[in-house]
């Protein structure tokens with residue numbers, strides 16, 4: 001449900017996401033991409049917009065953009081057009097950005113019930129640093145421009161206003177990020193700016209199909225801030241409506257430190273971009289081989305993977321979702337199932353996302369490659385537990401040792417005789433002994449206090465070194481006490 | 485060549501003489517460098533020469549200052565690029581160097597190629613070598629005047645709406661504009677990207693064609709370049725047997741000076757004398773060309789010239805804030821004609837007017853393309869006078885942009901259609917108000933990439949017309 005909105009109002013949210021592609025070189029010149037290198041060390045006459053230079057499109061960037069388009073279920077235009085988007089600013093060396101306008105590369109897609117309006121290719125601007133306290137150009141004593149980023153390939157993804165709450169915006173954004181990450185076409189690092197998200201936010205009476213006046217929240221650098229920013233903006237808009245005022249269309253900047261929303265100066269946004277078909281470039285017409293290649297290179301993406309895990313493998317909703325967005329864990333799962341064909345996917349997934357994930361957290365969430373546990377070893381462990389060859393407690397202890405010391409669980413079970421007591425006569429003898437040695441709790445149980453059985457179960461488990469199955473112990477105890 | 489003065493030797497023959505060892509390349513370059521250095525028409529903005537220590541295999545080339553030349557001043561005739569020396573060569577210049585043709589100098593031009601008289605240069609007008617009170621045409625006026633005056637053996641120019649053909653006509657030399665895409669535009673400072681095309685000047689069709697064959701070719705740095713399929717070979721035709729030449733009579737009714745009309749009529753008779761056939765054709769939308777051109781070209785120019793903002797190179801006029809810096813830099817850096825076109829183009833692209841202006845102009849352009857396609861289904865070539873009149877006096881049209889724009893009436897349609905066209909001298913004529921005998925140009929146009937056919941016919945006609953006049957003080961004086 002929408003956070004904080006009165007019941008008669010509904011949030012209407014659309015997202016605009018910019019993804020920097022992780023190509024070797026820039027969109028229209030041969031300069032290598034960089035992050036964190038000294039300023040203006042990745043430049044050439046083309047990305048500095050010297051007189052007479054011309055753009056040459058980066059084939060790899062087009063391939064990556066097509067992969068994103070296909071992953072989002074979009075239609076790829078047979079012939080899309082580059083446009084010039086004109087505005088003066090020092091971060092925009094040509095004073096126009098090469099982008100796409102009325103015929104974008106991709107349109108009409110859908111991801112997790114949010115429709116994709118369009119996705120198109122464009123180039124990034126340079127980075128500016130303003131000298132002075134505010135960090136803004138107004139009132140600064142000077143500005144510096146670093147053109148390393150200028151011309152980095154970007155894919156802009158625009159959704160339809162299909163999102164209905166701030167938390168849904170965050171979750172959907174995270175799914176999109178994972179989807180793009182798993183394509184391997186971007187670092188999708190929001191802090192470094194390789195994924196940037198703007199939100200268009202409006203409210204309307206619940207049940208209405210009209211769109212209210214929207215505001216644009218710019219450049220949220222995490223999905224947590226996106227959620228907070230949208231929540232704050234929905235509150236603000238609802239407050240305006242409640243006091244009989246109108247929402248004014250404007251662009252807002254969210255300050256995550258203070259939680260405040262600042263309007264950007266209208267002068268900064270009042271642009272007539274004077275779009276013009278880019279005469280220096282021919283239309284972008286991917287051939288069928290290029291499309292086929294892109295289609296073939298698509299991995300199974302989170303949405304489809306979660307569905308398959310649920311529907312075909314019978315993995316419960318929560319672990320299925322978690323595995324679908326964590327490609328590394330999902331790969332681990334597949335390897336476990338391949339190693340132990342009899343291991344139930346549900347059991348494997350529970351071990352992986354439950355006890356194993358907890359062990360990883362204990363270790364500070366290292367990369368799986370840094371953990372000395374092979375998928376096959378974890379599968380053996382889960383199999384032994386599934387077949388009740390070892391008790392759950394034994395399995396948990398073994399897992400801790402696997403993560404710490406890389407032990408082989410099968411070998412250790414044999415060496416240390418940790419196999420579950422499957423011989424019930426042996427267990428019966430132990431139970432008899434325990435009941436004899438603990439007359440107090442035994443009598444309490446027999447007097448009707450069933451809770452007192454816990455002390456006896458604990459004593460049996462201690463006697464067996466944790467090798468007994470809890471359920472079995474309970475059964476035999478109850479029998480011995482005449483509760484059967 | 486033995487005994488022939490170097491200045492009268494054709495550029496092609498010069499290359500052959502250097503190739504055979506009859507002529508020393510360095511000596512040849514020194515000769516032309518002295519000629520270029522001595523010229524007094526303001527045709528050059530910079531003279532070198534710049535041999536770059538390379539092998540010299542042919543006659544040096546005067547290069548319009550719109551081409552980037554590594555480490556050499558490149559201004560495009562504008563104050564805003566005063567002192568700018570690009571860190572790279574234009575592809576056309578790279579090809580010259582690779583062919584052993586040194587850059588003789590950088591020639592004066594209308595600022596950013598916007599003009600038809602060369603009076604829009606920030607560095608002063610170029611004078612017409614036939615009459616120093618008259619304009620040489622533009623925008624490649626420096627290149628045309630330098631070749632006509634014997635201050636360069638041949639030259640590179642650019643043509644956006646007539647900027648090679650018109651000055652070639654007004655200076656009495658050959659100007660060749662190839663099909664759009666024939667020569668890479670990389671490093672050629674953009675005026676109107678969908679129209680700009682590099683072309684050549686020479687005293688003969690063979691020279692102009694030879695220079696074009698050096699610079700044409702597909703270039704991976706220009707996505708719109710194609711080169712000329714099959715390349716170009718030296719023209720050899722001596723007649724026009726089997727060639728049909730179309731004449732768009734209706735289009736030619738308006739405002740052609742009598743002297744120009746007479747030379748044109750004689751040229752058509754020469755076509756027939758050479759065995760060619762003249763056929764009247766229609767180009768119904770050609771007369772709308774100027775109007776469409778003066779929307780499309782300024783629109784593209786308005787965005788192409790936005791990069792001159794004082795931030796990275798060229799002129800910067802300091803100011804207290806960013807917007808004022810932009811305004812003062814561009815206010816002082818650009819001349820009046822450039823500002824006029826930036827304003828026209830900005831208006832034409834602005835929200836709400838795009839369809840009305842740019843969209844409509846593009847539709848007209850498409851109609852003109854179809855006009856030519858229809859015409860070329862019936863004829864091999866189309867002939868017109870290159871310009872409605874001969875060279876006019878300096879200042880005569882500067883206060884009336886529209887009359888200036890009409891100079892390009894007959895050359896603009898070919899630019900809009902992207903097809904090749906050539907201007908060759910058709911004789912001399914006096915201006916209507918009386919005065920000296922001045923050159924008249926004959927324009928021939930051909931279908932896209934039919935350059936070879938175009939130069940063959942132009943070569944045959946050139947020989948039959950036999951124009952061998954040179955301006956006083958030009959040639960080998």
Ligand SMILES: [Zn+2]
Nearest residue numbers: 029031044047
């Ligand atoms: Zn670059």
